[in-house]
Amino acid sequence: GRSVAAISKTELLRVLYQQHGWEPSTSENELFDIIISGGGMVGTAMACSLGLEPNLAGKKILLLEAGHKKEMNRVPETYSTRVSSISPGSATLLSLGAWDHIVNMRCKPYNKMQVWDACSDALITFDKENLQDEMAYIVENDVIVAALTKQLQTLSDHVEVQYRTKVVKYTWPHPYHVSESIPWVQVTLANGKTLHTKLLIGADGPNSMVRREAGIPTVKWNYDQSAVVAVLHLSEPTENNVAWQRFLPTGPIAMLPLSDTESSLVWSTSHQHAEELLQLDEESFVDAINSAFWSNENHSELVETAGSLFRMALSVLMPDSGSARQLPPSVAGIGPKSRVMFPLGMGHATEYIRHRVAIIGDAAHRVHPLAGQGANLGFGDVAYLTKVLSQAAFNGKDLGKSMQHLLEFETERQRHNLPMMAAVDLMKRLYSTNAAPMVLLRTFGLQATNTLPPLKEQIMAYASK
Amino acid sequence: MYSKKLARLAFGLLAEPTFKCTLTRSVSSRVNAVRTLCSWTVCLHHRRKNPLSEGLTRLNVRTVSQTTLDPAEVRKFQAMASKWWDLQGEFAALHSMNDLRVPFIRDNLLNVHGIRQLGKPLAGLRILDVGCGGGVLSEPLGRLGADVRGIDPVEDSVRTAELHSSYDPDLRERVRYQACTLEELAEEELEGFHAVVASEVVEHLADLDAFASCCQQVLKPGGSLFITTINKTNLSYVFGIVAAEQLLRIVPSGTHDWEKFVSPEDLERLLESFGFYVEAIRGMMYNPLTGAWSWQQSTAINYALHAIKRKEEPQPGQVWPESENLDEPGRATNYS
Numbered sequence: 001g002r003s004v005a006a007i008s009k010t011e012l013l014r015v016l017y018q019q020h021g022w023e024p025s026t027s028e029n030e031l032f033d034i035i036i037s038g039g040g041m042v043g044t045a046m047a048c049s050l051g052l053e054p055n056l057a058g059k060k061i062l063l064l065e066a067g068h069k070k071e072m073n074r075v076p077e078t079y080s081t082r083v084s085s086i087s088p089g090s091a092t093l094l095s096l097g098a099w100d101h102i103v104n105m106r107c108k109p110y111n112k113m114q115v116w117d118a119c120s121d122a123l124i125t126f127d128k129e130n131l132q133d134e135m136a137y138i139v140e141n142d143v144i145v146a147a148l149t150k151q152l153q154t155l156s157d158h159v160e161v162q163y164r165t166k167v168v169k170y171t172w173p174h175p176y177h178v179s180e181s182i183p184w185v186q187v188t189l190a191n192g193k194t195l196h197t198k199l200l201i202g203a204d205g206p207n208s209m210v211r212r213e214a215g216i217p218t219v220k221w222n223y224d225q226s227a228v229v230a231v232l233h234l235s236e237p238t239e240n241n242v243a244w245q246r247f248l249p250t251g252p253i254a255m256l257p258l259s260d261t262e263s264s265l266v267w268s269t270s271h272q273h274a275e276e277l278l279q280l281d282e283e284s285f286v287d288a289i290n291s292a293f294w295s296n297e298n299h300s301e302l303v304e305t306a307g308s309l310f311r312m313a314l315s316v317l318m319p320d321s322g323s324a325r326q327l328p329p330s331v332a333g334i335g336p337k338s339r340v341m342f343p344l345g346m347g348h349a350t351e352y353i354r355h356r357v358a359i360i361g362d363a364a365h366r367v368h369p370l371a372g373q374g375a376n377l378g379f380g381d382v383a384y385l386t387k388v389l390s391q392a393a394f395n396g397k398d399l400g401k402s403m404q405h406l407l408e409f410e411t412e413r414q415r416h417n418l419p420m421m422a423a424v425d426l427m428k429r430l431y432s433t434n435a436a437p438m439v440l441l442r443t444f445g446l447q448a449t450n451t452l453p454p455l456k457e458q459i460m461a462y463a464s465k
Numbered sequence: 466m467y468s469k470k471l472a473r474l475a476f477g478l479l480a481e482p483t484f485k486c487t488l489t490r491s492v493s494s495r496v497n498a499v500r501t502l503c504s505w506t507v508c509l510h511h512r513r514k515n516p517l518s519e520g521l522t523r524l525n526v527r528t529v530s531q532t533t534l535d536p537a538e539v540r541k542f543q544a545m546a547s548k549w550w551d552l553q554g555e556f557a558a559l560h561s562m563n564d565l566r567v568p569f570i571r572d573n574l575l576n577v578h579g580i581r582q583l584g585k586p587l588a589g590l591r592i593l594d595v596g597c598g599g600g601v602l603s604e605p606l607g608r609l610g611a612d613v614r615g616i617d618p619v620e621d622s623v624r625t626a627e628l629h630s631s632y633d634p635d636l637r638e639r640v641r642y643q644a645c646t647l648e649e650l651a652e653e654e655l656e657g658f659h660a661v662v663a664s665e666v667v668e669h670l671a672d673l674d675a676f677a678s679c680c681q682q683v684l685k686p687g688g689s690l691f692i693t694t695i696n697k698t699n700l701s702y703v704f705g706i707v708a709a710e711q712l713l714r715i716v717p718s719g720t721h722d723w724e725k726f727v728s729p730e731d732l733e734r735l736l737e738s739f740g741f742y743v744e745a746i747r748g749m750m751y752n753p754l755t756g757a758w759s760w761q762q763s764t765a766i767n768y769a770l771h772a773i774k775r776k777e778e779p780q781p782g783q784v785w786p787e788s789e790n791l792d793e794p795g796r797a798t799n800y801s
Binding site for chain 2: 031054055056057058059182183184198393394395396397398404
């Protein structure tokens with residue numbers, strides 16, 4: 001009986017191949033289980049995470065990156081301008097090897113965050129109870145990518161990486177089993193080769209080609225703001241473990257610690273103002289920064305009075321809470337050639353998944369940097385998608401076709417990401433004006449929140465995931 | 466096409482008397498249904514003789530054993546063969562049942578054998594999927610690393626299964642299909658499998674004794690038998706037949722015959738008499754609103770059963786050792 005069955009199957013395959021001009025060798029060599037398109041922070045983290053997952057051992061995984069390999073044997077003297085605030089949750093994800101590399105290279109933990117208004121005295125501080133624990137870490141983006149790349153090299157028998165590889169086209173399969181068609185996603189590269197994969201993960205940034213070609217509708221708008229980033233030299237060395245953010249009417253200005261003598265600047269402001277700032281000479285730029293943090297010119301009498309009255313009322317109700325206002329360290333100079341600007345916008349893909357496709361990181365969601373959450377949301381996507389794919393593999397499922405598991409990823413992450421994005425967007429709009437009613441509203445809101453430790457803990461817990 | 470089938474059938478039946486005498490001598494004395502074997506082997510010889518010149522059409526209608534399979538049942542499934550892999554189609558409930566069946570099989574096999582290989586927990590295990598249909602259960606087991614043989618008397622289903630698994634090089638190597646019955650296979654594969662899976666099959670069989678006997682033959686000593694089927698209760702009539710087939714159309718109408726349902730107690734008794742001990746019975750429930758299955762306490766409607774083939778002759782008061790090292794040649798025991 002067995003010989004008859006074997007012959008008929010070969011016969012079947014021969015007919016199939018003849019009909020499509022397939023060569024068995026090509027389709028077998030180039031069929032991957034997972035292809036990740038985009039080797040930035042989130043894409044490389046995804047590759048590491050999948051490579052370390054025991055239930056996915058033996059699966060063929062490939063990471064495609066258009067740029068060159070980012071290695072860092074020694075950390076450069078000067079700090080780079082693009083940094084991210086890494087929450088403890090993300091640090092846990094990265095702790096699978098990459099975090100050690102980051103710690104060995106360069107990172108700065110901070111224990112406290114002070115956020116205050118330029119139009120009033122309202123302020124809010126976040127810190128862990130005993131000020132000894134770290135709240136989060138400021139890490140340069142280059143360091144993160146280099147650390148992940150180093151980790152990925154140790155996983156070379158699980159994950160293959162192709163650098164300097166650009167994708168020109170994606171071809172999607174039919175969602176249902178149509179005989180005589182290839183059921184996999186086809187990825188066509190600039191060098192003419194075509195790869196097949198059972199699951200495509202798009203980690204290719206805010207202008208994601210995967211998302212666009214899959215036809216996933218995206219809600220997006222541009223803020224009429226750009227962010228100016230720079231590396232600041234402080235006037236004097238200090239135990240630099242506080243993150244500062246002040247909401248000016250034109251936009252938030254943030255100073256994030258990098259070391260005892262240096263901090264990173266992220267100043268979101270109107271396009272015009274941003275360009276002006278870039279044109280200023282170093283001294284004037286430094287003055288602008290100091291004045292932005294220190295001056296009270298935006299205070300109005302009404303708001304000041306109302307604010308202090310409210311604060312007195314609150315101190316009666318909750319005597320112990322409320323923090324003393326501290327002022328950030330003053331800036332003396334900026335790092336050489338370190339001023340850059342980039343436009344800001346918000347974007348959210350309405351779906352994170354399609355048949356045999358999933359998108360993660362900035363490809364799925366793009367936020368304003370004012371809450372420092374962009375990278376963390378991406379790392380959260382990586383952690384959850386890995387978990388879901390691990391479960392699917394352990395149940396013997398076809399990874400790209402198991403809509404049940406992919407939907408679980410989408411639902412869970414949208415549930416987490418959307419409120420965060422809405423809150424960030426709301427904050428941005430709320431603080432973009434100096435009209436008295438809005439100022440009063442946010443003053444009271446901020447002061448009230450500052451006196452409620454449980455609420456602050458909730459906010460911190462949510463942002464730390 | 467049908468005239469050809471009828472002609473072949475007629476030829477097969479006519480040829481029977483000629484072959485009968487030679488065959489009975491070679492038939493193993495273990496199998497009860499001698500007549501069954503004759504009719505099946507006739508077809509087999511007949512197929513071997515027929516060249517492949519007719520392309521993909523094969524002998525579509527097989528003469529069916531009267532002792533285990535119902536000819537009417539076989540005809541029923543032929544009509545459904547092409548719809549196997551439509552996830553929202555008629556077999557949607559069967560696809561979603563994998564969420565229970567695959568972990569049940571995997572975990573019980575892991576308990577016995579331990580993890581063989583990371584990423585491929587069932588590597589090295591040979592599993593027989595009886596009544597594999599379109600390969601709905603065979604494929605996930607293959608992906609978990611097992612060497613799966615799927616058998617089904619309906620050739621169209623086997624074709625569908627082969628076609629579906631042919632695209633994936635992983636599965637091509639590990640999952641093989643064969644259009645035959647269990648009795649036929651039992652001759653060739655004595656004690657060849659670590660596990661036998663008969664999911665949603667037992668309720669379609671006419672002779673459970675022969676089935677149990679064949680399972681016992683093809684399993685290695687200490688091997689596992691996994692069965693999922695429907696209980697024979699009033700509740701299962703209401704939900705399994707009336708609701709599922711006629712009202713909600715979860716399963717095509719006429720798929721099940723309540724008379725053929727087996728209660729877990731009867732099944733357990735039967736298996737014990739054939740040298741198995743039943744290790745676990747769990748109730749299953751289907752939620753038509755979500756389309757999902759879940760485990761439940763009550764076995765009143767659907768249930769899953771795990772039995773292990775005893776390694777030695779049963780003796781009163783003996784304590785059974787844990788099954789390990791199944792690859793050692795076991796003592797073949799004869800239960801008639």
